[in-house]
Amino acid sequence: MTTASDPNAESVPHPQEEDLRTSPLLLVRRALASPVTIATYILLVVPFALGWLKTELFSPLALPGYVLYNVGSAIGNALAPRFEFWVYWIPFLGSCYGLAVSVGVGYEWLRVRLTGSEPGGAKSADEQRRRL
């Protein structure tokens, strides 16, 4: 079994790594629930939700969610003025997830590229798997 400390580990790209480079769809699938996606989603939603519950809890961290919700409600209100504003939570949560996935995809894409261009070539297969 090959381990990260194995001095005889071969510098062969992991097959999954190779797939990620060639298939954007796989990259997106991976990003759907990646830690970066989840962290971005939490950052967009949680600070804003706290401020929505109690205005005093709005903080600078809520700014991205706040801007998104305001812009979304402005568009929604222009299209259908009679909706109550709480309705915009549904598209807000959806668009936050969309944005979070975009960030996640960007991160994964960047990471795969950087891994491939590291001096000395790819690391051992197991190490790559762990980093994925």
Added chain:
Amino acid sequence: MRRRRALAAVTALAGTATAGLASSRTGNDRLLSVARTPGEAGEASTSTERLLPGTVHETPLYSIESHRDGPTAMVFGGIHGDERSGIRVAHEVADWHPDAGTIVVVPETNRVAVENDARMGTDGDLNRQFPGGKSPTSTLAAGIWDAVERHDPDVVLDLHRSLGIYGLHREYVGQVVFHSAAARGKSLVDALNDDAVPWYLPFHRFTAQESTAGGPLLFQKVAHELDAATYLFETTEFLLDQATRTQQARLVTAHVLALHGLLESEQTPANSTPSNTRTKTATDSTERSSETRADS
């Protein structure tokens, strides 16, 4: 992995709550303290009268007079009965102490609407019953107008609440101070934004809108016929809770009184004397103006 995610979520929650509390605005305690405590002029004297006595519209009017001469400011809450922040603040103002002049306050202008927690009372929208150059169009409006003429205010502030934000949501006029030509809307919103709106809520920053005098709204009629500096304040329910809306209404009231010399404040400019509230005419049709839209 699940534990790590849960930990991240809890950390984010705690972090934002802490950041929120740490960065929250405290308003302007000094100015509010000046308003709430008697100044050098001593205790103000308060008198109460009943408007439209013996009718369903009967409502108290409080007149709080400082021992020092100064302008008369009238504050109205509850022209729309479901806009609670203005009603609450107007009740508070009945216990304030002007450093000069007289504060006249009607906390529940449309008593029936306030009791029903509804926008309108018995005769429709009260704030559309004050046509410029004509008699008010309902018994209640006539009673209110009679009181306004008797007290002949230099400054009028009408407290309201909207559902959306002006310019962002159609048909809504939240986060705006509509004002007459003689009023100091720009200075007022600058002070209000400094005190009441943190930088990270940019869409909630107040804007000043000069409004056409002579329209059917109370503040327009007062500007048109009594040549007073008049303001109509609109906060919003959009993303702001009751406590915040009330605080904004409280601060705008204190700032209006300070700007016109009824409260002593470091922010009060030296030229804010009662006389300068009447130096401009409210009916100059050549000045830039914008129509006050629905919801006011």
